[in-house]
Amino acid sequence: MSDRVYNFSAGPSMLPLSVLEQAASEMTNYRGSGMSVMEMTHRGKIYQAIFDEVKADLRRVMSVPESHEILFMQGGATFQFAAVPLNLMGENGTADYAVTGNFAKLAAKEAKKYGNVNIVASTEETNNTTIPTQDELKLSDNASYFYYCANNTIYGTEWNYVPETKAPIVCDMSSNILSKPVDVSKFGVLYAGVQKNMAPAGMAVVIIDKALAGKELPYTPTIMNYKTMIDKDSMYNTPPCYTIYMLGLTLKWVEENGGVAGMEKLRNERSSMLYNFLDESKLFKGAAEKAARSGMNVTFRTGNEELDALFVKEATAKGFANLKGHRNTGGMRASIYNAMPVEGVKALVDFMKEFEAKNG
Numbered sequence: 332m333s334d335r336v337y338n339f340s341a342g343p344s345m346l347p348l349s350v351l352e353q354a355a356s357e358m359t360n361y362r363g364s365g366m367s368v369m370e371m372t373h374r375g376k377i378y379q380a381i382f383d384e385v386k387a388d389l390r391r392v393m394s395v396p397e398s399h400e401i402l403f404m405q406g407g408a409t410f411q412f413a414a415v416p417l418n419l420m421g422e423n424g425t426a427d428y429a430v431t432g433n434f435a436k437l438a439a440k441e442a443k444k445y446g447n448v449n450i451v452a453s454t455e456e457t458n459n460t461t462i463p464t465q466d467e468l469k470l471s472d473n474a475s476y477f478y479y480c481a482n483n484t485i486y487g488t489e490w491n492y493v494p495e496t497k498a499p500i501v502c503d504m505s506s507n508i509l510s511k512p513v514d515v516s517k518f519g520v521l522y523a524g525v526q527k528n529m530a531p532a533g534m535a536v537v538i539i540d541k542a543l544a545g546k547e548l549p550y551t552p553t554i555m556n557y558k559t560m561i562d563k564d565s566m567y568n569t570p571p572c573y574t575i576y577m578l579g580l581t582l583k584w585v586e587e588n589g590g591v592a593g594m595e596k597l598r599n600e601r602s603s604m605l606y607n608f609l610d611e612s613k614l615f616k617g618a619a620e621k622a623a624r625s626g627m628n629v630t631f632r633t634g635n636e637e638l639d640a641l642f643v644k645e646a647t648a649k650g651f652a653n654l655k656g657h658r659n660t661g662g663m664r665a666s667i668y669n670a671m672p673v674e675g676v677k678a679l680v681d682f683m684k685e686f687e688a689k690n691g
């Protein structure tokens with residue numbers, strides 16, 4: 332452990348050490364099979380058992396109701412920016428999009444290729460430091476679906492409520508899935524690229540109300556078709572076998588640590604430690620409005636670009652990796668997903684205090 336750093340990367344990001352160690356111990360010979368999970372056929376009994384268990388574990392951990400199917404799809408979260416409108420928009424359809432950051436903006440732009448996009452709210456005017464209230468959403472009457480991004484990874488803002496809409500809700504939860512309990516029954520489709528809080532990159536988990544499948548536009552690529560993926564249990568082609576196995580190890584870890592309720596407790600501990608410090612600091616300032624603060628990505632700055640750069644440099648040397656903010660925002664960002672130990676955040680805050688004492 333001593334040679335590992337506290338990695339504050341926004342993604343791909345930290346995985347629990349015990350998960351990595353278990354993967355390492357099973358790497359060359361998975362439980363007496365004589366081969367690695369990455370070497371075995373996805374059509375065999377051993378892999379099918381892994382796959383079924385991961386799905387069952389995810390269903391239990393997230394309390395996914397029987398009305399919803401769990402899919403594992405390649406192409407990360409960005410693949411879903413196209414898959415969502417292709418499957419749900421309908422011919423000459425309209426979809427409502429709340430644009431509260433870069434990823435929602437990219438999703439809305441992609442959706443425009445396939446139908447009408449109604450921007451129900453945009454936080455561009457506040458530099459995406461805010462989240463709209465329910466009253467501020469200018470919802471349309473005839474939307475095929477309402478789309479939002481639950482946690483804005485780049486700007487460090489997070490929706491603390493699920494909007495109420497007539498249309499089915501589609502939600503990008505890439506950067507806050509498994510960090511707190513979610514009522515899955517409220518969502519038509521929720522999805523997450525797995526590299527923030529679940530597994531190595533290369534896949535999205537998609538949880539879909541089965542009643543919404545089968546309405547895809549006629550030119551929808553087969554590989555993007557939710558109905559096909561449901562019918563083939565995510566094995567229309569070779570699934571990302573090893574990533575799914577890794578997700579399984581992470582889910583066991585989540586359950587051992589109190590499930591999503593346990594994750595929420597840890598999340599609150601980590602984020603309040605950082606935000607409390609930012610609120611009393613004379614040097615560092617939180618970037619997001621208080622009411623919109625993310626429990627996963629904490630954005631902050633000193634207000635002086637040279638000092639920001641010095642901070643990132645000195646932090647890196649002390650073993651706090653990847654604190655530089657996104658190129659769109661500048662400043663700093665500490666991504667504190669499930670696998671970040673509370674001690675990592677405590678050590679970071681101690682270092683920030685030291686830095687402030689020297690440079691404040």
Ligand SMILES: *Cc1c(COP(=O)(O)O)cnc(C)c1O
Nearest residue numbers: 407408409434484503505506524
């Ligand atoms: C990282 C991220 C994405 C992009 O994920 P890819 O897997 O690279 O496509 C999309 N949405 C959110 C909220 C993210 O955090």
